[in-house]
Amino acid sequence: MRTIIIGISYIFLAIISLPLYLVELVVRAINPMAAARFAQAFVRGVFNYCMFVSGCKKEIVGLDRIPQEGPVMYAANHRGFYDIILAYATTPKQTAFISKKEIKSFPVIAQWMYLLNCQFMDRDDIKQSLQVILSAIDLVKKGYSIYIAPEGTRNASEELLEFKEGSMKIALKGKCPIVPVCLHGTEEILENVLPWIHRGKIRIEYGQPIYPDQLDPETRKHLGQYVRAQVEEMYQKGKSSMN
Numbered sequence: 001m002r003t004i005i006i007g008i009s010y011i012f013l014a015i016i017s018l019p020l021y022l023v024e025l026v027v028r029a030i031n032p033m034a035a036a037r038f039a040q041a042f043v044r045g046v047f048n049y050c051m052f053v054s055g056c057k058k059e060i061v062g063l064d065r066i067p068q069e070g071p072v073m074y075a076a077n078h079r080g081f082y083d084i085i086l087a088y089a090t091t092p093k094q095t096a097f098i099s100k101k102e103i104k105s106f107p108v109i110a111q112w113m114y115l116l117n118c119q120f121m122d123r124d125d126i127k128q129s130l131q132v133i134l135s136a137i138d139l140v141k142k143g144y145s146i147y148i149a150p151e152g153t154r155n156a157s158e159e160l161l162e163f164k165e166g167s168m169k170i171a172l173k174g175k176c177p178i179v180p181v182c183l184h185g186t187e188e189i190l191e192n193v194l195p196w197i198h199r200g201k202i203r204i205e206y207g208q209p210i211y212p213d214q215l216d217p218e219t220r221k222h223l224g225q226y227v228r229a230q231v232e233e234m235y236q237k238g239k240s241s242m243n
Contacts, residue, residue: 002197005053013046014108024115032117033143036094039115047089054189055199056082059241060090062206066179071145072209073171075227076181077160077235078149080191083183086204093145098136098167100153117144123152133169140174147181150224156187160232163224171212172220178227180207182234184242201242207234 020042028035051058066072071093076083084097096117104110104120113120117139119132136146148170150163171178184203207230212220219226 002054002199003195006050006197009050009053010108017108017111021111021115028115033094036096036116036144039112040088040094043112043116044089047085050085051082051089051202054082054197056086056189057199057201058086059201059203060205061203061238063090063092065206065208066092067177067209071140071143071174071176072179073140073174073176074145074147074179074181074206075163075167075231076147076149077183077231078151078154079156079183079185080154080187080189082186082189082202083149086183086186086202087147087181090204091145091147094143095145095147096136096139098132098146098148129166133166136170137173140170140176145176146170146174150227154187154191156191160228160235163228163231165222165224168212168223168227172223175213177209177211178223179209180227180230180234181205182207182231182238184235184238203238203241205234205238207231 024035024039027038074091074095076087088097096119097113098119098121099113101120101122103113119135121132122128140146148167150167151161152164153161155161182205185200186202188198188200189202190197210227210230212223215226
């Protein structure tokens with residue numbers, strides 16, 4: 001039943017989105033940040049509804065740890081599709097997400113992501129991936145936060161994959177803090193129970209911010225490894241709350 005309701009809601013979203021796209025494009029031409037704020041507020045509402053209908057019991061930890069001033073780079077582990085839904089619904093700052101290029105093929109979702117200044121990365125194209133990183137750095141300099149999963153792909157194992165060092169350039173070149181993000185349980189809502197949506201507990205934790213300019217040169221050189229260690233520690237500690 002949950003899957004059917006989500007399917008019907010998706011169709012309804014496609015219908016009401018058409019006039020909103022036009023409004024967004026007009027506002028975007030005048031004030032891009034205002035357009036992005038409206039888009040994020042709308043998407044946040046849609047995704048909270050989606051989690052409610054899906055039977056998700058949310059646990060949100062550490063929002064108060066996110067710096068109030070200026071943009072940040074969120075660096076998260078990646079468990080499943082509901083990572084995106086939970087993160088969009090909780091990030092307090094104006095945020096552009098970096099997503100895999102395949103998401104561009106999803107009607108409605110792709111258009112809203114465009115309005116949120118999201119970037120689509122082709123993991124098999126090094127040149128294109130570099131351009132996405134450069135675009136993300138430019139967005140940070142304009143005041144947007146960036147959300148990225150440095151593992152580069154969904155990881156269903158109990159140990160995090162290597163964090164791509166290239167993704168850390170967003171914070172290094174954009175001169176912004178990194179907020180480690182840890183997700184639990186999102187794969188149990190969809191990926192592990194395909195083709196149906198199952199209810200369950202999902203958890204997102206925002207860690208203490210990392211300021212690259214305050215780290216020693218050797219740590220900055222292996223910043224991805226350092227950030228991964230923080231997220232890994234959060235992941236292992238957070239397991240107990242999922243029982």
